[in-house]
Amino acid sequence: KQEVTQIPAALSVPEGENLVLNCSFTDSAIYNLQWFRQDPGKGLTSLLLIQSSQREQTSGRLNASLDKSSGRSTLYIAASQPGDSATYLCAVGDTGRRALTFGSGTRLQVQP
Amino acid sequence: GAGVSQSPSNKVTEKGKDVELRCDPISGHTALYWYRQSLGQGLEFLIYFQGNSAPDKSGLPSDRFSAERTGGSVSTLTIQRTQQEDSAVYLCASSFGVSGNTIYFGEGSWLTVV
Numbered sequence: 001k002q003e004v005t006q007i008p009a010a011l012s013v014p015e016g017e018n019l020v021l022n023c024s025f026t027d028s029a030i031y032n033l034q035w036f037r038q039d040p041g042k043g044l045t046s047l048l049l050i051q052s053s054q055r056e057q058t059s060g061r062l063n064a065s066l067d068k069s070s071g072r073s074t075l076y077i078a079a080s081q082p083g084d085s086a087t088y089l090c091a092v093g094d095t096g097r098r099a100l101t102f103g104s105g106t107r108l109q110v111q112p
Numbered sequence: 113g114a115g116v117s118q119s120p121s122n123k124v125t126e127k128g129k130d131v132e133l134r135c136d137p138i139s140g141h142t143a144l145y146w147y148r149q150s151l152g153q154g155l156e157f158l159i160y161f162q163g164n165s166a167p168d169k170s171g172l173p174s175d176r177f178s179a180e181r182t183g184g185s186v187s188t189l190t191i192q193r194t195q196q197e198d199s200a201v202y203l204c205a206s207s208f209g210v211s212g213n214t215i216y217f218g219e220g221s222w223l224t225v226v
Contacts, residue, residue, distance in 0.1 A: 034215065043116075043203060044155075044217040089155070098168055099145055100215065102155040 002027045002094050006103035013080055014111050021075040021106045023090030028068050034100065035064050035075050036089040044089065048075070080110045114138075116218035118204050124224045125194055133189045133221045137206030144187050145207075145215070146179055150200040158202075161187065194225045 003026045013019055023033075031052050036044040048057045048064040050073070056065040063076040077084060087107045091100040117136040125131050137144050146158040157171035161181045172178070176194075181187040191198055201220040207213045 036217075043219040044205075046214045046216065049214050091155075098143075098162065099157040099160045099171070100155075101157070102147075104154040 002030075002092060002101040004090060004092055004101050004103035006088075006090055006106050008106055009104065010107040010109075012109045012111060015080060015082060017080050017110075018076070018078050019080055019108075021077070021088050021090075021108070023073040023075070023103055025071045025073075025092045025101075027094060028071050029095045030068065030092045031095050032093045033064075033066055033073050034091045034093070035062075035073075036091060038087045038089060038105070040086075047088075077108075080108075082110045082112045085109050116204055116206050116216055118202075118218035118221050120221055121219065122222045122224075124226060127196060127225055128193055130190065130192045131194055131223060133191075133202050133204075133223070135187045135189070135204030135206075135218060137185065137187070137204070138216055141206035141208050141216075142184070143207045143209060143213075143215075144181055145205040146187070146189050147203045147205065148200045149203060149220070155203065158189070191223075194223075196225045199223055199225045 005024045007022045034049045035047045037047050038044050050057050050066045061078040066073045087105040089105045090103045093100050119134045142163045144161045147155040149155050159179045160168040176192045179189045201222050203220045205215045205217045207215045
């Protein structure tokens with residue numbers, strides 16, 4: 001059974017810092033990995049989607065990498081802003097199962 | 113519509129009552145998912161629909177939970193004889209196909225069982 005772990009569970013940084021959020025998964029037989037953002041009381045917004053054949057994806061200040069063999073992904077946020085404050089969720093799509101398996105998330109707070 | 117639409121956005125119900133939660137996916141999306149998010153917890157998969165295939169119900173926690181998808185579009189999640197532990201946010205998502213496509217989530221239906 002796939003298990004997804006996100007470290008750290010919570011993070012507080014001053015504005016302007018570059019930061020890295022970590023995601024690990026136990027079964028490397030995945031077809032993709034997605035990073036989502038969730039604001040309090042809201043649904044999830046997809047940030048980046050990495051196919052299993054890819055190593056990384058970039059969107060603006062966000063960069064996500066995928067190392068399938070070691071079961072790890074990182075989300076890099078450059079020059080963090082208070083508006084980046086949210087919970088960031090990592091989810092993997094298993095080849096043997098249709099639905100995504102989610103981690104518990106990293107709650108990020110960027111202090112102005 | 114422009115996004116995944118869910119209703120009601122909030123529902124307070126008495127223990128033992130039945131509730132229905134509705135999801136209207138993005139037009140043209142063939143895959144539809146229901147997840148549950150309890151307070152402070154991660155997302156728990158409930159059920160998945162893909163086109164006309166039989167749904168994957170492997171995540172439904174008990175036989176009090178059921179879901180249907182009519183005409184390959186709108187879906188209804190029904191919880192019978194609600195219990196307090198059913199209190200959670202129920203999130204619906206849709207995607208075009210299954211593998212390799214971005215999944216789009218609705219805002220969720222917040223269910224409180226009192």
